[in-house]
Amino acid sequence: MIEIKDQSLETFFDELASKAPTPGGGGAAAVMGAQSAALTSMVCNLTIGKPKYAEVEADMQALLEKSEALRARLTGMIKADADVFNRLMATYGLPKDTDEQKAARSAAIQEALKEATEVPLACAEACREAIDLSRIAADKGNLGVISDAGVAAMAGYGALKSAALNVYINAGSLKDRDFAEAKLAELEALLQGAEAAAEEIYQIVKVKL
């Protein structure tokens, strides 16, 4: 089977729209985040090597390295999310005829829910980084493509909030409340200041247009 990341966009959207459990909102968040990182890379690639931007050359090189590593991380999360969510769906299908089976099924669901919480949380962390990287592109990038730095910020913010919703929905079903609360606290730290950062980057870009 072709990995999601290697499918055409049309196939991906068809499957996203379908009743199939994956790809779902978790994978869509990772795609949005990867787009953010890719757009930051694009601004770097269109700034590096231009005499007019020689002053920011080293900064753009360093940024490109980070945004490309981040893009790879987020691209990997598209499949990672499908994998954990498929595993979660499979646990709901486990037999529940006997008390023993019920206990085993519940334990398997809870274990899968933890993973289905951790993957979008890792995605949220990467998305927060994507927003922060887009700011450097907005500050220093080629003015001819500066709007793309703003799109990177908006995609990163949409991705972050989307990943957060996937954390919330799964954490809400966790019986291990200590685990859930710890993950939710990590998420809140990532969300802290993100909206203001995204809006600031939007304004940084807008005044340059």
Ligand SMILES: Nc1nc(=O)c2c([nH]1)NC[C@@H]1CN(c3ccc(C(=O)N[C@@H](CCC(=O)O)C(=O)O)cc3)C=[N+]21
């Ligand atoms: N890390 C993570 N990633 C997600 O993508 C994610 C998530 N967590 N948490 C919950 C939401 C919700 N979501 C669903 C998508 C499709 C069905 C779906 O198609 N259900 C079919 C069942 C299909 C089947 O059993 O094969 C149905 O109910 O009829 C259900 C749920 C994904 N989410």
